[in-house]
Amino acid sequence: MTCANKLDNRLSIEKSAAGRRGLFCKNPLRSQAAIPAGLRRKTAPRLPELAEFDVVRHYTRLSQLNFSVDTHFYPLGSCTMKYNPRFNEEAAGLEGFAALHPLAHDACAQGTLELIHDLSARLTGLCGMDAITLQPAAGAHSEFTGLLTAKAYFWDRGEKERNEIVVPDSAHGTNPATASMMGFNTVNIASEPDGRLNVEELKKHLGPKTAVLMLTIPNTVGIFESNIEAIAKAVHEAGALLYMDGANFNALIGMVKPGDLGVDLMHLNFHKTFSTPHGGGGPGAGAIACRRHLAPFLPVPMVKKEGPGYVTDFGDGRSVGKVKAFFGNTGVLVKAYAYMLAHSAAEFGEIAECAILNANYVAAKLKDLYPSYSKEYCMHECVLTPGHDLTDKGLKTLDVAKGLLDRGFHAPTIYFPLIVHEAIMVEPTETESKETLDEFVAAMRDIHSQGLADPQALKDAPVTQPVKRLDEVQAARQPNLRW
Ligand SMILES: Cc1ncc(COP(=O)(O)O)c(C=O)c1O
Structure with a gap:
């Protein structure tokens, strides 16, 4: 070198x-003299x-x-780092969308209003729901909007005593966090070992105080909630609502309509299903879709078709109001819409099929070395564990994850879901090829061989990255949060 x-x-x-x-600026635009003396820097x-x-x-x-999905395979379970087609960016950059003033009168914003209207119709169709808001900026923000909508619904019915949200321990962490943030009491239920809800156990936690059951489908173990109809029945008999965390909808799209399963309201994460960037690094988008009885409480404005055009509609006064300025992050909605138009109805089913196939392919290719937590086929993500031969050498999931960095892969999500000991949660996504999955499998097998032959070398990984192995205990006890 x-x-x-x-x-x-x-x-x-x-x-x-x-x-x-x-x-060198010869003529700085503002001279020192233009700044009042009291505001000038001393040093x-x-x-x-x-x-x-x-x-x-x-x-x-x-x-x-930077490690990104544009440069490397990124099997971050639960986060769905799928490829974002460049075509989406082009659509969002079209002047008619990008240069539209947010305060433009309806008559001047017909294209954007039509897009929102059509995207809403397509999404409610896919979800089997009656209404939708595209205002939320992310999945967690959608959860907030969903619970706000549910609260407004119960208050409108005079059922203010419904202040409990039931959340199984297999739920995504944002579910109980949102429930607490909204001032609800969170009722946790232990799920079955496969992450599924036990209907009899659920019934013990439902009652006149229950507002909502929040259920992640497929759950965080990557398994479909096959008791969903019995669950929906029990929830409705208790007078409560069934909320589906539909962030993992890329496993169901085109194959299952949550409305048919008895779901009352659900959220979508556009970055997970509709190939938009995740909001963590910039503007994001989510949605709350719901059944007819909840529609009046959704945020406003909505877009309504009137005559040949589209108008903004502020509802009948029962709405929870706004959760985001204007119509949310419309640039992200344009990207999601472009993705939708690029796929036919039949292809949506293929998206889900490929997501499921890829996850099961990885699980099957690694099952002798990294046993899957679940004994059944998974949906869009598989939860692996380091085998006993690795743990007997004192190696942990963390070592496997660090070993992947040295082999050119982003680490999967680790130690989540919490109900799985030493979890390695792999979500290959539907956009990866068999060749890439084979390279990942080979890397995982290579890590296993290294772990058996030279465990210390794996404990020292990563050795090729700019940042080497961190002292996690010191980082937790004495975090150094500034340079
Ligand atoms: C199942 C599930 N629910 C909720 C969320 C939260 O979504 P966001 O990160 O967009 O707030 C995620 C994250 O992607 C998720 O995987």
């Missing part, structure tokens, strides 16, 4: 050299002094350190 190619881990401030500049800001070239290199190099 030549000196010039050596990985330079210094921060930009450490590369600073006094007086070095990228650009010069401590900024790195670098040539433009150094800055470009620094940030380009940092961007290359």
Whole structure:
């Protein structure tokens, strides 16, 4: 390796050299005098002094350190890092969408209103629901919107005493978090070992105080809730609502309509099913779809067809109001719409089939070395565990995950779901090819061989990454949160 190619881990401030500049402004737009004396800095800001070239290199190099789905396989279970087609970006960049002023009058926003109307209709059709809001900015924000809607429904019926949300321990963590944030009492139920809900156990927790059962389908173990009809019946007999965390809808799309299963309201994560970016790094989108009885309580405005055009509709006064400015992150909705238009109805079923096939392929190819937690076929994600031969050598899931980094793969989700000891949650997604899955399988098998031959080497992984193995105990006890 030549000196010039050596990985330079210094921060930009450490590369600073006094007086070095990228650009000299001869006539600064604002002179010091224009700033009131009281607001002027007493000392010069401590900024790195670098040539433009150094800055470009620094940030380009940092961007290359990014691990992304555009560069590598990213089997992060529960997060669904599927490929986001470039076609979506092009659609969202069309001037008519991108340059539309958010306060534009309905008459000037017909294209966007039509898109929202049509996207809503297609989504309610896929979910077997009657109404939908596309305002939420993410999955968790959708949960918030869903529970807000449910609360408004019960209050409208004079059932204010319904203040309990039942959540199984196999639920996604955002479910109980949202319930608590909304001021509900969270009632936790232990699920069966496969993550399914035991209907008799559920009945013991339902009553006049129950507002909602929140159920993640497929659950976090990647298994379909096959008792769903009996569950829905029990929930409805208790006068409560059945909420489906539909973030994992990429496992069901085109094959199952949650409305047919007795679900009253559900959320969708656009980044998981409809190939948009996850909101964590920028604008995201989610949705709450519901049955007719909940529709009046959804956020407003809605988009309604009136005559040949589309208008915004503020409902009959029972809405929970707004949960996001305007219509939510419409740029993300355009991307989801582009993805929908790129697939026929039959192809939606294929999306789910391929997501399920890929997860089961990985599970089957690794079952001799990394036994699946579940003994049955999984849906879109499989939950593996390190075999006894690895754990007998003192190796853990964390070591396997770190070993993957050295082999060019992002680590799967680990230690989640909480009900699985040493969980390795792999979600290959439907967009990966067999070749990529085979490379991943080979890497996992290689890690296993290394673990048996030289356990310490695996405990030291990663050795090829800019950041090596962290001292997790020290990081937890003495977190260093600033540079
Ligand atoms: C099952 C499930 N529910 C809820 C969420 C929360 O969604 P978000 O991260 O968009 O808030 C996720 C995350 O992707 C999820 O996998």
